[in-house]
Amino acid sequence: MTPTPFAQRLTERSLTLGTRLCLGLDPRLDAYESRDALRQHTLAVLDGCAPYAACVKPQFAFYEALGLWGMQLLEDLCAAARSLDLPIILDGKRGDIGSTAAAYAQAWLMGDHAGDALTVNPFLGAETLTPFVEAAQANGGAVFVLVKTSNPGQADFQGEGVSERVAQVVARLGQDEVERSGSELSSVGAVVGATHPQELAQWRAAMPHALLLLPGLGAQGAKAADLAAAFLPDGTGAVVSASRGIQYAHALDVDAAGAAAKSFRDELNAALKL
């Protein structure tokens, strides 16, 4: 049986629940009294925020920083997200060449402990994205290629046309699939910082069939009202991530985290006039 493509699952959930929020879960040990507290709170935030989230995005770095115990937590978190029907974007920004890229794809897009989607770093070249894209397409998953990141220093090595060339590759890698399937959205998405609002229309046009993952709202200074251009006319085609502002709302109160997620969802919908 062909698995339902990631973009379709994400879009259906987004429309059913009326949300474009990508819930980031980045457990920082220094915010908690103990590992147990971190574990319980992170899983409770997932549970409490799920009704307001189109998908969940654990950031690998914070789980890796917790050692094997953290990687076990990531597995448990993914299992919990699956039981909530919440699509999982693993934010690992992986990237390597040849059979090494294939091993990363095996690890995170195909295995028992895989997510649904993975963020990937294109620095090593267009060819190095192929193993990720093939694994995603075969398994109803997705990749989100870094096109233009949200941080001030992105221009150092993404400037002078680099991001534009990555965007062309993203569009090309998804093209066959949308022609074959007739879907609006492919398995090859892109990360574009919400901190570049004046460029979002350009990126949307350059990658017409890519799901866009937009980080940088809130802590990094972008405003919801600026993001409409990243979406398709029906309010699909993109999700906006929020992490700290939700997980760490009001001194680790889980109800406050849920309220922050709901408010984030509503703010996005209002800005998009949905």
Add this chain to the structure above:
Amino acid sequence: MTPTPFAQRLTERSLTLGTRLCLGLDPRLDAYESRDALRQHTLAVLDGCAPYAACVKPQFAFYEALGLWGMQLLEDLCAAARSLDLPIILDGKRGDIGSTAAAYAQAWLMGDHAGDALTVNPFLGAETLTPFVEAAQANGGAVFVLVKTSNPGQADFQGEGVSERVAQVVARLGQDEVERSGSELSSVGAVVGATHPQELAQWRAAMPHALLLLPGLGAQGAKAADLAAAFLPDGTGAVVSASRGIQYAHALDVDAAGAAAKSFRDELNAALKL
């Protein structure tokens, strides 16, 4: 007590044992009959090849592809390498922004299960390298920044001056440290593909205080004789990685792996006239 800097430990081992080999250990499940066989062979190859190796370089992707069990193997492999006094370069090509980069640095350059050095991907910008460099400098570790990778497609997004600008950042990030310490080599190294032999002198000159990690010999077509320009005049300042050709020598025979490591070492030394 200030820990002995990575470059000093690597250089001393390299000169004492007369070797510039960086032993890659990339356990591929499909090469083995079972997980147990993979584990035993990988640890035995480490043991058998250590006398010929300046350092060891586990490639994260292959351990991640084995799930939590693989991450445990990576921890055990690092413990074994430490007991052999073998410096460990974790090949993870990590990279992210701000506190996320700091979490990766915490995970792999500072924690109990850390290595000595980590490969990092500079795509997100110069500022994003700083948490890695600070962690390395504080802990006697090192980072190896991808400057120009060994694969044919590297020019896609590393061309048109990008690699040159990354090299400038590498040189700048290590400059203060060499001025302060008087050492020849800093904690900020670089990955430069051995597949670009005509450029090695240029990269050496652009990053005079960087340890260079040179992948691509053998399977990827580079020749030992071409690599002299990457080294300092005394035969230090660089290591050359080899993985498949050693670990998978002669149908998983551990003696054959040791012989392949020795022969790789000798071939490099002959090419460098050492």
